[in-house]
């Protein structure tokens with residue numbers, strides 16, 4: 253597989269993104285808690301799509317998953333995820349402790365990862381991955397591939413930057429106190445990015461990580477109607493759609509001002525998709 257633009261971003265990505273701690277993690281943790289309770293102690297298997305450095309692989313293992321298959325198109329990210337997970341599993345070396353496997357693979361054909369069995373996963377998580385694919389067609393194909401991997405009744409959680417907020421990221425704000433956690437390259441013709449016209453167009457996006465380093469990569473975003481259509485066309489039911497916001501009271505007083513500003517925005521969107529018990 254060709255090198256990924258994410259291969260060189262592992263060190264800074266590992267430092268985290270300030271806002272995730274207050275916005276994304278509480279939401280995902282509460283979902284996983286409910287998921288664990290619903291299983292009532294039965295084993296459950298998770299597919300961590302685009303696992304990056306393994307942040308969510310560890311989260312699902314800590315939540316009680318019995319097995320995780322993490323995969324990513326970046327070889328270096330997979331190595332990082334594997335190292336972090338091995339360290340965690342080693343520290344937990346008890347009889348019946350969970351297991352994890354990793355693979356370098358694209359979500360566009362994840363149903364053919366060697367050794368991975370279709371129809372065996374209870375949950376798939378896909379956090380900030382689809383925006384990295386190269387077209388809407390690929391996103392559609394990716395959702396269909398994940399569908400194949402889930403058991404009937406299995407769930408897919410898709411988490412993405414909110415398309416409306418994303419359209420506002422026009423350039424790095426000069427005032428350091430404004431929301432400059434994330435910004436996008438301006439359009440070459442000087443016009444603003446547009447919700448309908450610029451759907452699926454490549455854009456350089458920069459994130460300021462907790463290491464204070466900036467990482468830049470290519471993203472594409474899609475209208476809400478495309479997202480809903482692709483998820484439903486794959487055969488999923490949409491059992492929840494949320495636009496989680498940060499609980500401003502949970503933001504520590506000593507947080508950087510730009511992070512407090514960012515927390516006020518509609519930053520993210522999340523779908524819980526359920527594979528019906530009976531195929532249509």
Ligand SMILES: C[S@@+](CC[C@H](N)C(=O)[O-])C[C@H]1O[C@@H](n2cnc3c(N)ncnc32)[C@H](O)[C@@H]1O
Pocket residue numbers: 256258259301302303304305306307308323324325326329357358359360378379380381384385
């Ligand atoms: C923003 S990071 C998110 C990583 C992880 N899900 C997390 O939340 O920490 C995006 C990840 O998607 C991966 N990625 C990009 N294209 C992919 C593809 N076609 N298939 C699988 N992973 C992909 C990148 O290598 C990168 O690790």
